Amino acid sequence: MPTTVEADSTLTDRYQTTVPETVRRVLRLGKRDKLRYSIRPNGEVVLSRAATTPASDPVLDAFLAFLARDMAEHPERLQGLNAELVNRLQALVGEVELDLDAALSADDE
Numbered sequence: 077m078p079t080t081v082e083a084d085s086t087l088t089d090r091y092q093t094t095v096p097e098t099v100r101r102v103l104r105l106g107k108r109d110k111l112r113y114s115i116r117p118n119g120e121v122v123l124s125r126a127a128t129t130p131a132s133d134p135v136l137d138a139f140l141a142f143l144a145r146d147m148a149e150h151p152e153r154l155q156g157l158n159a160e161l162v163n164r165l166q167a168l169v170g171e172v173e174l175d176l177d178a179a180l181s182a183d184d185e
Contacts, residue, residue, distance in 0.1 A: 099123070 083096035095105065103125045105111075110126035147154060 081098055081102055083098050085093040085096055087093050095111070099105070103123075105125060110128070112124045112126040114122040114124065116122065
């Protein structure tokens with residue numbers, strides 16, 4: 077039978093609290109992570125790590141919407157890639173290695 081972990085914390089005057097270290101460790105919480113509170117009918121509260129959703133970039137979203145709209149309104153402007161352009165692009169990037177499956181991380185900056 078799994079062991080129950082219990083921890084106490086105190087509310088401040090502004091109704092804030094610190095998540096105890098044992099809870100942070102068990103839930104693998106880091107700074108800026110989100111929490112989910114599930115309140116059961118008997119008053120019991122279950123605290124869990126909230127599912128993360130990728131952050132939306134409003135500038136990129138607007139640009140992609142612009143491209144989609146422009147392609148729909150002006151399909152005659154679309155051009156295929158010919159071998160000359162592909163060769164030119166390959167010459168520009170040279171020996172740059174790119175892993176499209178690698179995760180992006182702010183830690184790499």
